[in-house]
Amino acid sequence: MTDIEKIHRPIRSFVLRQGRMTPSQQEAIQEGWPRYGIALSEGQEVFDWNKIFGREAPRVLxxxxxxxxxLIALAKQHPEMDFLGIEVHQPGVGRTLANAMSQELTNLKVFADDAIEVLKHVAPTSLDRVLLLFADPWPKKKHHKRRIVQDVFVEMVAQKLKLHGQFRLATDWQDYADHMLAVLDKSTSFRNCFGQGQYAPSPFERPITKFEMRGQKLGHVIRDLIYERI
Ligand SMILES: C[S@@+](CC[C@H](N)C(=O)[O-])C[C@H]1O[C@@H](n2cnc3c(N)ncnc32)[C@H](O)[C@@H]1O
Known part of the structure; x- marks a missing residue:
């Protein structure tokens, strides 16, 4: 990497370790992407969800x-809602597309880009709910700047939510939970649905995730946080 690249490289909340794609994940991407994938293109403006899903419905990201x-479990449980997912890890995208196809879901679309870039193209007040489940905790102090939950990100999410829409977060990392609580409690765009300084009961109306199970095995306490756009 050149010095110039280092200077201009944004701080990202992920490191792309693509890992190995299984043949079925690769196949799923080839077959499922035209049906479920949304690619960011140059000159892209904001997405028109009604046009993309062909209906008007509550939208969860x-x-x-x-x-x-x-994501798959929620999309299956709630056919009356539309679901959007963002993930940079290709094997995860492959597996999700495989499951979306086998379940014949019609209320799901997927992005395989950095969430920060995707959010730039999400229309203001176009989402009913945003989920951030077990985001990378970046435990070392020198890496805290990589945590996705920061003031600017929180305001970006706020801008995309409808009035009374919800931002739901969960983590198994207490230090990150405290950080989320501090950042969100002081945001004037959100109200903590369980009261300032309070976590929600866990799990709050959501399926258990892979990283949650990993955290549980390590004896970590799971924290859910629920905020309403005000
Ligand atoms: C610790 S994993 C949790 C995955 C899942 N939510 C779960 O609970 O099992 C965090 C995920 O967030 C993804 N991620 C981190 N930053 C991202 C970003 N800026 N845009 C899209 N995906 C991101 C990572 O690739 C990783 O798969």
Missing amino acids: EIGFGMGDS
């Missing part, structure tokens, strides 16, 4: 869906 288990 999950950031960093990992292997997509919660």
Whole structure:
């Protein structure tokens, strides 16, 4: 990497370790992307969800869906709602597309880009709910700047939510939970549905995720946080 690249490289909340794609994940991407994938293109403006889904419905966005288990389960449980997922990890995208096809879901679309870039093209007040489940905790202090939950990100999410829409977060990392609580409690765009300084009961109306199970095995306490756009 050149010095110039280092200077201009944004701080990202992920490191792309693509890992190996199984043949079925690769196949799923080839077959499922035309049906479920949305690519960001140059000159892209904001997405028109009504046009993309062909209907008007409540819209839920999950950031960093990992292997997509919660996203698929929610989309299946709620055919009356439309689901959008963002994930940079290709094997996770492949697995999610495979499951979307086998379940014949018609209320799901997927982005395989950095959530920050996707959010730039999400129309203001066009989402009913945003989910951020077990975001990378970046435990070392020197890496805290990589945590996706920061003031600017929180305001970006706020801008995309409808009035009374919800931002739901969960983490198994207490230090990150405290950080989320501090950042969100002081935001004037959100109200903590369980009261300032309070976590929600866990799990709050959501399926258990892969990373949550990993955290549980390590004896971590799971924290859910629920905020309403005000
Ligand atoms: C710890 S994993 C949790 C995955 C899943 N939500 C779960 O609970 O099993 C965090 C995920 O967020 C994704 N991620 C992190 N930053 C992202 C970003 N800026 N845009 C899209 N995905 C991101 C990572 O690739 C990773 O798969």
